[in-house]
Amino acid sequence: MKILITGGAGFIGSNLCEYFLQQGHQVRCLDNLATGYLENMSDFMEHPSFEFMEGDIRDFDTCREAVRDCDYVLHQAALGSVPRSIKNPISTNNVNIVGFLNMLVAARDAKVKRFVYAASSSTYGDSVELPKVEEHIGRPLSPYAITKYVNELYADVFSKTYGIECIGLRYFNVFGRRQDPQGAYAAVIPLWVKDLIAGESPVINGDGSFSRDFTYIDNVIEANDKALFTPTAIIRERAKFYNLDLAEQHAINLVFNVAYGGNTTLYQLFEILRENLAQYDSNIADIQPVFAPPRAGDIPHYIASILKAKRILDYNPRYDALQGFKEACEWYWNNLK
Numbered sequence: 001m002k003i004l005i006t007g008g009a010g011f012i013g014s015n016l017c018e019y020f021l022q023q024g025h026q027v028r029c030l031d032n033l034a035t036g037y038l039e040n041m042s043d044f045m046e047h048p049s050f051e052f053m054e055g056d057i058r059d060f061d062t063c064r065e066a067v068r069d070c071d072y073v074l075h076q077a078a079l080g081s082v083p084r085s086i087k088n089p090i091s092t093n094n095v096n097i098v099g100f101l102n103m104l105v106a107a108r109d110a111k112v113k114r115f116v117y118a119a120s121s122s123t124y125g126d127s128v129e130l131p132k133v134e135e136h137i138g139r140p141l142s143p144y145a146i147t148k149y150v151n152e153l154y155a156d157v158f159s160k161t162y163g164i165e166c167i168g169l170r171y172f173n174v175f176g177r178r179q180d181p182q183g184a185y186a187a188v189i190p191l192w193v194k195d196l197i198a199g200e201s202p203v204i205n206g207d208g209s210f211s212r213d214f215t216y217i218d219n220v221i222e223a224n225d226k227a228l229f230t231p232t233a234i235i236r237e238r239a240k241f242y243n244l245d246l247a248e249q250h251a252i253n254l255v256f257n258v259a260y261g262g263n264t265t266l267y268q269l270f271e272i273l274r275e276n277l278a279q280y281d282s283n284i285a286d287i288q289p290v291f292a293p294p295r296a297g298d299i300p301h302y303i304a305s306i307l308k309a310k311r312i313l314d315y316n317p318r319y320d321a322l323q324g325f326k327e328a329c330e331w332y333w334n335n336l337k
Contacts, residue, residue, distance in 0.1 A: 216324025
């Protein structure tokens with residue numbers, strides 16, 4: 001099978017490229033290298049079944065060329081970060097909505113078998129319900145959250161109107177190897193790991209009580225694999241046991257939480273990272289965090305229900321947060337030093 005992975009030079013995308021090449025598939029990566037890096041693909045750039053295409057999803061002709069001859073699309077390309085979207089909502093909208101629509105139209109025209117895309121837990125917005133269940137969302141709290149919800153709406157309309165199968169994966173705080181620790185919008189785990197390795201105090205926004213369902217990259221890879229290749233008939237049959245009646249006259253369109261189903265406060269996260277890294281440098285054990293005001297658009301607590309993905313996709317994440325933190329710290333120690 002030939003798979004197009006947009007955003008394939010980024011953190012999640014490069015891990016997906018590597019995995020599907022290892023599984024024997026042909027992989028084409030489309031990335032404009034705005035937030036991705038060529039070095040993320042260095043381990044497989046010369047693989048005979050890999051093709052890198054530098055281009056921007058905001059250009060429709062580029063999208064059409066990228067999806068040519070592909071059987072499946074894994075759409076990971078986006079401008080992430082809630083703070084970035086608050087600072088520059090127009091860029092976030094252009095990449096995450098216009099770019100998404102370009103890819104969806106190109107995939108429709110190319111008659112791909114399935115379009116799997118990176119959705120986001122930010123879609124839950126101001127909902128206080130825990131755990132987060134796919135069918136119950138609140139009002140978005142940031143421009144980024146709006147864009148990711150619009151993606152889901154477009155996927156729903158396209159599946160019903162044009163017959164393209166769509167599956168959205170709402171990622172919850174993904175972390176792991178190749179996640180970028182640099183820049184103003186670096187995610188919390190690589191940013192704090194970088195600080196700790198440098199002997200500096202990580203900054204905790206708020207009092208440290210906010211909590212997240214941190215999700216290790218290998219769990220995300222499993223979810224994408226099963227979202228791509230679980231047969232349509234099996235999805236329809238399993239959906240009945242989740243009280244979902246997928247109308248036969250429409251192509252399937254589903255959204256799933258991708259997480260572990262756990263809960264870690266930000267202060268607990270700091271302590272765990274510090275403990276793991278202190279195994280390599282005992283001085284790290286003495287570092288204390290610095291507390292700062294909460295960030296605009298942040299939601300206090302995220303815990304995911306993954307029952308829907310388990311029942312319909314047979315998603316069975318192997319890495320809990322503690323295992324993932326250990327793996328990630330080892331990778332960063334070996335690659336940031």
